[in-house]
Amino acid sequence: MPAVRAGDQPVAARPRRALAQGVESLVTYPRFRLLWMSNLFFFGGVWTQTLILGWLVYDLTNSSLRLAVFSAIRLAPMLLGPLSGVVSDRVDRARFILFATAWALVAVLLLSALTSVGLASYWVLVAGGLLIGLAQSPTQPARSSLVLDFVGRRQLSNANALNSMALNMTQVIGPALGGVMIGMVGAAGALWISAGWFALSLGLLWPLRHSGRDQVRTARDSVGRLLVGGIRLVLANRMMTTVLLVTLVANIMVWPIYQTFMPAIAKDVLGLNATGLGLLLTCGGLGGLGGSMIVACMGDFERKGGVFLFGTALWGSLWLLFALSRWWPLSFLLMVCIGLASAAFGVLQTTLMLMLADPTAYGRALGIQELAIGVQPFAALGLGAVATLIGLPHTVLLSSLSLVAVVLVLAARSPELVRYSR
Numbered sequence: 001m002p003a004v005r006a007g008d009q010p011v012a013a014r015p016r017r018a019l020a021q022g023v024e025s026l027v028t029y030p031r032f033r034l035l036w037m038s039n040l041f042f043f044g045g046v047w048t049q050t051l052i053l054g055w056l057v058y059d060l061t062n063s064s065l066r067l068a069v070f071s072a073i074r075l076a077p078m079l080l081g082p083l084s085g086v087v088s089d090r091v092d093r094a095r096f097i098l099f100a101t102a103w104a105l106v107a108v109l110l111l112s113a114l115t116s117v118g119l120a121s122y123w124v125l126v127a128g129g130l131l132i133g134l135a136q137s138p139t140q141p142a143r144s145s146l147v148l149d150f151v152g153r154r155q156l157s158n159a160n161a162l163n164s165m166a167l168n169m170t171q172v173i174g175p176a177l178g179g180v181m182i183g184m185v186g187a188a189g190a191l192w193i194s195a196g197w198f199a200l201s202l203g204l205l206w207p208l209r210h211s212g213r214d215q216v217r218t219a220r221d222s223v224g225r226l227l228v229g230g231i232r233l234v235l236a237n238r239m240m241t242t243v244l245l246v247t248l249v250a251n252i253m254v255w256p257i258y259q260t261f262m263p264a265i266a267k268d269v270l271g272l273n274a275t276g277l278g279l280l281l282t283c284g285g286l287g288g289l290g291g292s293m294i295v296a297c298m299g300d301f302e303r304k305g306g307v308f309l310f311g312t313a314l315w316g317s318l319w320l321l322f323a324l325s326r327w328w329p330l331s332f333l334l335m336v337c338i339g340l341a342s343a344a345f346g347v348l349q350t351t352l353m354l355m356l357a358d359p360t361a362y363g364r365a366l367g368i369q370e371l372a373i374g375v376q377p378f379a380a381l382g383l384g385a386v387a388t389l390i391g392l393p394h395t396v397l398l399s400s401l402s403l404v405a406v407v408l409v410l411a412a413r414s415p416e417l418v419r420y421s422r
Helices: 013-022 024-028 030-061 064-090 093-116 122-151 156-208 223-235 238-253 255-269 274-298 304-324 328-356 359-373 376-390 392-413 415-419
Strands: none
Touching: 024 030, 024 156, 030 064, 030 093, 030 122, 030 156, 030 255, 030 274, 064 093, 064 122, 064 255, 064 359, 064 376, 093 122, 093 156, 122 156, 122 328, 122 359, 156 274, 156 328, 223 238, 223 359, 238 255, 238 304, 238 328, 238 359, 238 376, 238 392, 238 415, 255 274, 255 376, 255 392, 274 328, 304 328, 304 392, 304 415, 328 359, 376 392, 392 415
16 A cells, blocks of 8 residues: 655545635634624625515516616715725724614614505615615725734635625525515515614624724824825726726626616516515525635635636626526526626625735725725616616626626736736
């Protein structure tokens, strides 16, 4: 029998080692573990309510344009990204997130009460969506910056992938539960139940209430000077600018489709009910969960920039195929593949921005990225108007094709980002 060399490993041990590497940040850093679990419940509430409120709006109005208006207003707080990035660099990040989560809990409880007594008109739903959005979007720079504070640069890709896994787990659980709960207890009851997700998130954040004090502090400049300085730092770096442009185009062309028009696609194109819509979104979450786990197990891998660019192009290509599908089993399968490919975009856009940013400007860099994400409301309005002229499937087809073309051009013009590793 041949001798076993010290470097050899049984084949069965390799998956276990990869899995251990995939969850290393959760095992090693207790503060990150609490933040991760809190994010899991917080975004579980967000995704559940996204389905419930979207279904309520479309069922009430039967209008893709009004659904787009609702989504635009709900996502409008993303436009506060640069300002919230400055706040993230100046205040205790953990307490900022704690306050926002409490705000979200109160907003959902109020909206649930109004829905229960029959006072949830279209504009009440719009206002409720805006209040929830004010708790979600402005905290994103602080959430992502805290990850780096807790785990450091070496584990950043792993930690961000685990955060993406949490988000995708909520996409699996939240929409499925939302659709089932609407069928079982009605929309009002489903909203009451979903409020519990925010309560759990708040409880997990409480032990971290002093954890933001050890972050890098900015100089005591004015908010305006800090904001302008952050923008200059991002635009002076060609690779950061390219990452920002990919984020911008993706949030103009593709993300509004997923965030806004899935109820209309499910009902009018695929002939699905609320439960079917929940399962369709669950397929996307399952794919995203698998993709995020793959990125997490890769650890501190090489060519992060290339994976980001070409993974985003693949993601857009799969949306193109989804636009052509009229058979719901194929659409479900494509949604799994879309979720799988989305991990390259979702995980690495934040990882690359943090790796390329100056340590004193993490929050501002991510705040500017949040602004690029914040074009979704306006893009949703534009896509909604186009859909009324040429139909929703053709709109999805043109949007996804445009994303693929732009990303490939940016990859050709930024070879240094294609090669970038750390």
